[in-house]
Amino acid sequence: MVADSSWSPSMSAPESVSRRLVQHHKAMIGFLFGFFLVVGLYSTVSGQFGSTNTIAVLQSAPTAEHSDKNTTASSPGASMSSPPASAPKNSTQGAVHDVDNGQNVDATKKTGDQRLQDNVHGSDSINNKTSANFTVNLDNLQANRTDKSGQTVNTASDKQEEEIIRQELDLDGDTNERNTRHGAPRKPICDLSDPRYDVCDMSGDARAIGGPNRTVLYISGDAAGAEEGHEWAIRDQSRKHLEYINTVAVKSLSAAQAQAQSAPECTSRHAVPAVVFAMNGLTSNPWHDFSDVLIPLFITARGFDGGVQFLVTDIQPWFLDKYRLILANLSRHDIVDLDKESGSVRCHPRVIVGLRSHRDLGIDPARFPAGNKNYTMLDFRMYIRELFSLPPASVDIPYKEQSAAAAAEKQRKKPRLMLINRGRNRKFVNLPEIAAAAEAAGFETVVVEPRRDLKLEEFSRVVDSCDVLMGAHGAGLTNFFFLRTGAVMLQVVPWGHMERPSMEFYGVPAKEMRLRDVEYSITAEESTLYEKYGKDHPAVRDPESIHRQGWQLGMRYYWLEQDIRLNVTRFAPTLHQVLRTIRG
Template sequence: MKLELEPMREPDLLKTIGKEGPLAQPPQQSQREMINCDRSHRAYDLCSINGPTVVDPKSSTFFLMDPTTSSPQPIVEKIKPYPRKWEDFPMARIPEVTIMSGPLSPKCEVQHDSHSVVFSAGGYTGNVFHEFNDGFIPLLITINTIHQNQDVILVVSKARDWWVNKYKDLLNVFSKHPIVSLENDTSTHCFPSATLGLISYSFMTSMPNSSQTLLQLRGLLDKAFGHGARHNPKGEPRRPHLVFLSRPRGIGREILNEHEAKQVAEEIGFNVISFEPTGNTSLHQVYALLNSSHAMVGMHGAALTHLLFLRPGSVFVQVTPLGTNWVGKMCYGEPARAMGLEYMEYKIDVEESSLTEKYDKNDMVIKDPGGFQAKKWSFDVMKIYLKEQNVRLDLDRFREHMKEAYEKAKVFMDRNG
């Protein structure tokens, strides 16, 4: 089964590719036309080999096979296929791959009829936000943009066993073929063409057509982890299910009075389900829980990425600590709206932040977080607001937010079960 995706706007690199796809090559195409790299984007580089390609996993080299036009000097391009090129720390962990023209290339040992898409599962992989923001969402955009309705094979560097096992069902939805691992495979593989790198617009695709992308991804998650099953409520009307995301102790942004906050939600009418996802939590379990819920609330953090598992129309409440308004909006607020969720935000007041115990009320850290950050999200700034800060919710304020969330969740439950 081919992945049925809607076409999206093409980057400049693709304007020279014929509408029939990467294999539609004009006669006498030069090596430079067949090997093309676009390095104009802040977040990513994107290279294409628009002709028969052989990859040698041992050297992570992609060869243009038997170019139709000889060149005095072979063409050599290098790329790190991970869409975060402005940031040195993760890019230092991404292996570089090489693209090279002939005339000589390794002998083909495994022949494929499908096009290859090449990317890295390194960098910040291990954090669920980055696994989707820097991985699966850019992969979906890239397949949408370049390989419209075409079968593809995923060629992955840094495809560690835990990542493959965790996401194997989702990978199988993107491609019916086993992935080719650059570190673990020893055979040379041949493809009709290759796309190296992933198109990314950063922050969960905050772009004009992000709703299209995220709703498509939601459909793929349903195929991978829900087996296409529709929610089928049983029995009489019941209390709306509220998933309350908890954070591990000692890592920052902990809700210090979480137990009392859950009691407030129960008193209002929610059936509260506590959930603290870990790297070992089954995605089938996550999907089953959130797909059958009516609301989710949680502190700003990577675990909120699980909003992708919520049904459109359900309620999502993000608790945003001091100094995280803009990053909360970009990472989760706008994507939630794009997915059709009923998005609510609980912005904490200064008195609810534990930073008041460390900094004077007139300190810029407290008085003017935006000015203190000076529009630069540095490591030191991140450490203060994301690592050093905990929150004690004003339960009266929180109750009012939960009342509104309950009314919306009840409407959603009555309509959708």
């Protein structure tokens, strides 16, 4: 038998253990040598690409901009992966898109859409989706940083990289301060872009200074604000081109400027927003009362649900009295005569100067801010009827509301027609004859001539009791807000190509409010212009030639000088048409 050379019976146990320890020690030395060699090689290689990886990690931030800010503030890792709140437009990611020649545009848009959806579903889903987006964007960014020759492409300038790093370091500061300094730019304080109105909307430190030099100061807490030191003169109504509406000065100051200029301190503080607006202008005409003030005030203030205070300039006591129900509902707080508040500095968390308006006597639901109810003219009519305690929308027009028993006994009342006459121009010069013609057609006729001091609470109930509201094109037809759904507005259109303004100012709103609009256009012979100037005068023979010379001449003849002598024989078919509409 051949002895095994790897083991000898003469070798003692301690010697065997000692040899194994020596072998283990040599193996450990070899392992450590190899480990440090690998680390050294890795450090050398990775050092060449370290800046690229750093930029890639920083630039992944835009996909994480909706992550929870508490996590961001408490974790350095989260801080490095969250975005600078306002990254430069020509940032690294933007440069990469340039290299891609636009190939990443769709992907970027999709990512943006995804972030909008994330906002709706809450912070947990936002954080989960952010992680996925971070990985995708990081991979794309690293892949796009190599050119065709395989060389690394540095698409961000040193200045951009320094800005990104500086913003990341700022994450160690206060979160709210960071959002203020680097967040998305605020909307402009004052918007002068609308052709109808100017409006200023200030949230924060807003101070309304009363007296003849009515002023609203806005003290910005943002040291980098873009509008400090600016001043605007705002006509605080919905018609900014009416020169006789006095202006309100709106001034924006930084905190430093306010201190340097000794800005007046608050004499009273209020927890609710305020709206500053003028009651003058073309008011005292019901159409302008609603079109220029009440509907714009509804558009501007209805979203506050009464939790707003009105600071009124050029206040009109009669307006306060006539429309007190509407004003009291839009604001639960006392109305302030700002012109008489000399020495007062009223501080509100938000102040709006001016009234938003969509169009003449109209509401465009698409123009309400996001998050607000998109009101319509129908909503406004129902709102007015509710304020004046008129029957709800479910109640039919008065003629059809009568009991079936009365109809069966043939005691049914006639449809009721309110005939509105104007006091100065475009009035009916043969009013009794017109009223008799309406009676002969089958109507019960109520003749009225509204005055400015009319008590709307009482008059609204009279209008509500009627099935038809008839009048010449003019302010009296504005009482159609008190009609029931399905009632008829019968508009007599004066001579002079007046069909278009008649439709725009009354016909369109009536239809939007679910009223039935019927129009009767008079002939030249039914106008008193025919009697005054004769058939050959341009105002009678060729109205278009008058309009081509400017609106002032058309206003003179067709709005101011003209009255109406209605041909009741020619008008009779229109009355029968309305009667069929009511009974149908």
